[in-house]
Amino acid sequence: MTLDIGEVARRSGLSAATLRFYEEKGLIASVGRAGLRRLFATEVLERLALVGLGRAAGFSLDEIAGMFAPDGQPHIDRHALRDKADELDRRIATLTRMRDGLRHAAACSAADHMQCPTFLRLLGLAAGRKLKAPARS
Incomplete structure (x- = not known):
């Protein structure tokens, strides 16, 4: 199932601009488009929750990006x-x-x-x- 950027914004509480910025930073990835609107897999909500947890803990976006393996799965450095x-x-x-x-x-x-x-x-x-x-x- 996919969600358009507006639905991801609504469910995550983040603005569409923030979602686009996170995509530019490599924190999330869209899976396609419906017209001009980006589409995301529903798993993006879990990933955004991890990003939010990292931000709340004081990690920078670059540090958070480093906590994801190339396949997009969390690879969190315990140290x-x-x-x-x-x-x-x-x-x-x-x-x-x-x-x-x-x-x-x-x-x-x-x-x-x-x-x-x-x-x-x-x-x-x-x-x-x-x-x-x-x-x-």
């Missing part, structure tokens, strides 16, 4: 998955520290946030370095 999971763990830890710092800053009793060591650590985290509270006079 790449472990590396991405480790990267996500680092991002989660950073975001957790930022969230906790923002909660502290919202409730901080310091008259000036720039005098609060916790807030300064949050700024340092955002800037990628450690900041120290200014010396009090």
Whole structure:
């Protein structure tokens, strides 16, 4: 069974332009045309779900394209998955520290946030370095 590009767009939630771009990138392939409309095998929906999962995990389109064998079947590098999971763990830890710092800053009793060591650590985290509270006079 085949689906035209409009039906694939409707079922996948992606625009026709995105589908054409994915086809140009080699992520999906049409199986023919009906007039001017591209036709896709129904399996394209599963492939698009894999692409969406990869995007949600933070993989680039080129990285995702490399996870498909020449015959179009998924060939997912487990090492790449472990590396991405480790990267996500680092991002989660950073975001957790930022969230906790923002909660502290919202409730901080310091008259000036720039005098609060916790807030300064949050700024340092955002800037990628450690900041120290200014010396009090």
